[in-house]
Amino acid sequence: MQYISDPSLVSTEYAQYGLAQEIDAYKNRRVTSDLYTRSLIGPLFYMIASGLTIGLADYFQGRVWLMLIPGLAFLLLWWQRYHHVPPTPGADHEEYVRWNRQQWYLIHLGALIWSGIATSTACIELHTSNAVIVTMITTIAFSTAASHSFAMHPQQARLCIIEFVLPPTFIYLFYAVDLRAIGIAICIYFVYLMMNLHGNAKEYRKQIETEVMLIQSRAELAQLSLTDALTGLPNRRSYEATWNHIWRIAARKNDVLGLLIIDLDFFKKVNDQYGHLAGDACLKHFAQILRQQIRRDSDVVARIGGEEFVAILPGVTNELAYSMAENLRHVLAEMPCEIATQKIYLTASIGAGIADWTKDKSPTDTFQRVDKACYQAKEQGRNVVKCA
Numbered sequence: 001m002q003y004i005s006d007p008s009l010v011s012t013e014y015a016q017y018g019l020a021q022e023i024d025a026y027k028n029r030r031v032t033s034d035l036y037t038r039s040l041i042g043p044l045f046y047m048i049a050s051g052l053t054i055g056l057a058d059y060f061q062g063r064v065w066l067m068l069i070p071g072l073a074f075l076l077l078w079w080q081r082y083h084h085v086p087p088t089p090g091a092d093h094e095e096y097v098r099w100n101r102q103q104w105y106l107i108h109l110g111a112l113i114w115s116g117i118a119t120s121t122a123c124i125e126l127h128t129s130n131a132v133i134v135t136m137i138t139t140i141a142f143s144t145a146a147s148h149s150f151a152m153h154p155q156q157a158r159l160c161i162i163e164f165v166l167p168p169t170f171i172y173l174f175y176a177v178d179l180r181a182i183g184i185a186i187c188i189y190f191v192y193l194m195m196n197l198h199g200n201a202k203e204y205r206k207q208i209e210t211e212v213m214l215i216q217s218r219a220e221l222a223q224l225s226l227t228d229a230l231t232g233l234p235n236r237r238s239y240e241a242t243w244n245h246i247w248r249i250a251a252r253k254n255d256v257l258g259l260l261i262i263d264l265d266f267f268k269k270v271n272d273q274y275g276h277l278a279g280d281a282c283l284k285h286f287a288q289i290l291r292q293q294i295r296r297d298s299d300v301v302a303r304i305g306g307e308e309f310v311a312i313l314p315g316v317t318n319e320l321a322y323s324m325a326e327n328l329r330h331v332l333a334e335m336p337c338e339i340a341t342q343k344i345y346l347t348a349s350i351g352a353g354i355a356d357w358t359k360d361k362s363p364t365d366t367f368q369r370v371d372k373a374c375y376q377a378k379e380q381g382r383n384v385v386k387c388a
């Protein structure tokens, strides 16, 4: 099912289904775009750090060209990450899951290659040489960056930090006496990083929740702006958007499209006689009858003025529109609005008609013809159905 972004065109359940989908899509887009941008630059830093390490390592003296090997590997990794763009909007959930998995393969690959360089440097040098210091500082920097940048997937980020820190630290602790104290310090920092990642993941989740709440409030406001507060029916604004939409689809397909315009009779008298609150109760009472009588999924009812209502009836012929209007008129006349001990009887004048594709050039043309019929029903004494 496709989500229609204009809430005036959808039922409440459909709108809620659409909203849930919109929220899921938003979360997927937000997470993947963050993961993409935040992981893009990493390989370039690995490239610089590996060049520095090989350039400074005693073991590689005179073989500076060796820098090219990790340099090219990281350049290739950057190229891969650059071209692994997130799925286009509208992609399904599975596609996002697949993309995330592949992106994490690329992130782990970078972390493992770097960790390999840091670990082998420690193994070869086994003392506080410049190359070892460079690998230590950059490893700390990379793992710190991972704890900040990858908070959207804390489990993967945790694994990534372990990949960075554990292998070289193992060598510092158990094979290089000179580096043991620094190894212990790195272990303490590792614990801090894990706690920091936990906090960052919480913050990230909260941020997304806040954004989701904003999306929900926006949708609720949109829904409210299209609903009549008294009766709960769609209001005039909603009706206009819906009527135009349905009319144009029906016109394109040459489909039958019925319309009822219903105006309650002598409503001013109801207010004058029983009070405004009783008048409000009568409007709600009628709205309920309207909902009960016009109830096919494709029908739309709305309150478009003080005591004026419409029913849009796709696929309904002139005869059927007339008999539905007659039925509605009878039910209303026989079902009074009961307030305390009082019974207020209401009647309505109704214009019934269908879109005439040979005459009507716009939704307004159809509306005006049916509205004229409603006016004629008033002129004929009210409590009457008149065909357009």
Ligand SMILES: Nc1nc2c(ncn2[C@@H]2O[C@H](COP(=O)(O)OP(=O)(O)OP(=O)(O)O)[C@@H](O)[C@H]2O)c(=O)[nH]1
Residues within 6 Å of the ligand: 230, 263, 264, 265, 266, 267, 268, 269, 271, 275, 276, 277, 278, 279, 280, 283, 305, 306, 307, 378, 382
């Ligand atoms: N209680 C209440 N009255 C409303 C509301 N909106 C409009 N009205 C009243 O509806 C009445 C409409 O009066 P008119 O337009 O003269 O129509 P009418 O008295 O129904 O007479 P006809 O339509 O000619 O039969 C006015 O008195 C409005 O104040 C509302 O939300 N609540």
